[in-house]
Amino acid sequence: MAGQPSRGTGPRPHTWVTGPDLQTHLQYRAWLQSRAQANFRAEPWSLAFPEYQLIWEYRWHLRGRTQNTLCLTRTDPDSGWSSTNCELITRAQHSQRQASALRLRRALTASAL
Secondary structure, three states: OOOOOOOOOOOOHHHOOOOOOHHHHHHHHHHHHHHHHHHHOOOOEOOOHHHHHHHHOOOHHHEOOOOOOEEEEEOOOOOOEOOOOEEEEEHHHHHHHHHHHHHHHHHHHHHHO
16 A cells, blocks of 8 residues: 555564574574585584673674774684684684685695695
């Protein structure tokens, strides 16, 4: 009907699993996305949402996509995602670790040939 607001548009905090708090909702969504990505990469995931919140406590606002913002990574990349195997580092540090690991894998592959 013309002139009436459409249903189902916009945020509906009363339906959120985490309650009406926006920051908790955003953290929960990020946790779900991280868990889905780990599942896609076949990485073990045993990091519960409350543990995820504790890791990010007081630092949530430092997340981002630039090199000086924080990201969650595994201390030991060969182990699964758990509260004892996760840490927050800058994206620049993460990129350096990834580059070092790639160089090491390439060196091992070259020496095997």
